[in-house]
Amino acid sequence: MKIFRLFRAVKNKFVYAFYTVLNRVSLHTESVKFLPCLTIFGRIFIRNYGGITLGRNVKITSSFSKNPIVNSFFTSLVTEKNGKITIGDNTGISNSFFYSVSSITIGENVLIGAGCKVYDTDFHSIDPSERIKVGDKGRCKPVSIGDNVFIGASTFILKGAQIGNGSVIGANSVVSGAIPDNQIWAGNPAKFISHIKSVEKKS
Numbered sequence: 328m329k330i331f332r333l334f335r336a337v338k339n340k341f342v343y344a345f346y347t348v349l350n351r352v353s354l355h356t357e358s359v360k361f362l363p364c365l366t367i368f369g370r371i372f373i374r375n376y377g378g379i380t381l382g383r384n385v386k387i388t389s390s391f392s393k394n395p396i397v398n399s400f401f402t403s404l405v406t407e408k409n410g411k412i413t414i415g416d417n418t419g420i421s422n423s424f425f426y427s428v429s430s431i432t433i434g435e436n437v438l439i440g441a442g443c444k445v446y447d448t449d450f451h452s453i454d455p456s457e458r459i460k461v462g463d464k465g466r467c468k469p470v471s472i473g474d475n476v477f478i479g480a481s482t483f484i485l486k487g488a489q490i491g492n493g494s495v496i497g498a499n500s501v502v503s504g505a506i507p508d509n510q511i512w513a514g515n516p517a518k519f520i521s522h523i524k525s526v527e528k529k530s
Contacts, residue, residue, distance in 0.1 A: 346370050370401060377406035377427065382416035389422060430469040437472060440480035440498065445470060447486045493523060
């Protein structure tokens with residue numbers, strides 16, 4: 328058993344080093360701005376036609392073996408020509424997908440659970456006469472996630488969503504509107520569950 332654990336530890340270090348090199352190449356090739364202490368577990372997918380900025384001490388999991396709780400294998404950061412993705416300091420992301428045509432802003436000390444999806448666009452128009460046009464992306468509206476937010480696994484954050492500081496979103500929720508600071512929301516569509524009691528006691 329010890330020799331197998333040793334082999335696994337050596338293998339994990341080799342894989343981490345290998346993907347670190349590949350990820351750094353992708354970051355530079357795709358003109359991603361990032362600050363020191365960026366940690367990425369696994370192979371991240373990046374397509375940056377707009378702008379992507381990663382803050383200090385951001386941690387990204389992009390590996391099924393590192394976090395196998397949902398059927399999502401890697402993290403993707405995709406921006407179109409005018410899209411922007413900004414991720415604040417000390418934020419952790421696990422096997423999640425981000426797609427920006429307008430703007431996605433994520434604050435500091437945020438935790439985004441496995442399998443989450445954050446979109447600032449509908450991708451396609453409701454009107455079929457618009458939908459058949461080349462390059463149609465439907466309606467777009469910026470997404471904003473405040474500081475100290477916790478987003479549960481497999482949650483959808485849709486265009487125009489605004490999540491206040493310190494709030495918690497339950498797993499498998501769908502968020503499309505404004506959520507105040509320090510509240511718990513969950514469901515499809517996400518609805519108010521309760522205030523965060525620890526914050527209430529301090530105030």
